[in-house]
Amino acid sequence: MGRLALVLLTACLSVTAVAADAIKGERKEVFGDTTVHYNTFNSTFLTPDIAKAAELTRSKNQGVINISVLKDGKPQMAQVSGTVKDLTSxxxxxxxxxxxxQGAIYYIAQYPVDQQETRTFDIKVQTGDKINTINFNQELFPGE
Structure with missing residues (x-):
């Protein structure tokens, strides 16, 4: 499983490099001493072995959102929930x-990507008694 964290991180960084026009800079929100990093990508960026290990469906019509929470630079457990909306709400x-x-904590979820479109993500991250919300739009494309 140590490879899984490395591959998910690499996939996130690769997607950021590939989608530089869509993603400007690092995707994070800072809430006091807590930083939430987030990224979304098509599941075909994952190798079959990594998708299987993470129990993810690898398909051109499936996206993955990856969230990590750090407090003072160290991985933090959290409760993560959210929704993704299309243009018709x-x-x-x-x-x-x-x-x-191995010292890393990730929160991952999948969602359908049937066609090219911009989606709105609403994510809630709860650490202790604090609930922080992240809202962002992302143009999504079905994979190859």
Whole structure:
């Protein structure tokens, strides 16, 4: 599973480099001493082995959102939930699962990507009694 964290991080960084026009700079929100990093990408960026290990469906019509929470620069456990909406305001709940390995904690969820369009993500991250919200738009493309 140690490879999974490395591959997810690499996939996020690769997507950032590939989609430089869509993603300007690092994707993060800072809430006091807590920083939430987030990224979304098509599941075809994952190798079949990594997708299987993370129990993700690897498909050109499936996206992945990856969230990590750091407090004072160290991985922080959180409760992560959210939705993704299309332009007609149809909403899909994001069912995040926690992946913990070798000093890293990630929260990942999948969602359908049937066509090219801009989607709105609404993410809630709860650490202790604090609930922080992240809202962002992302243009999505079905994979190759």
């Amino acid at each position: 149809q909403s899909v709940n994001l069912n995040f699962k926690q992946i913990t390995e």
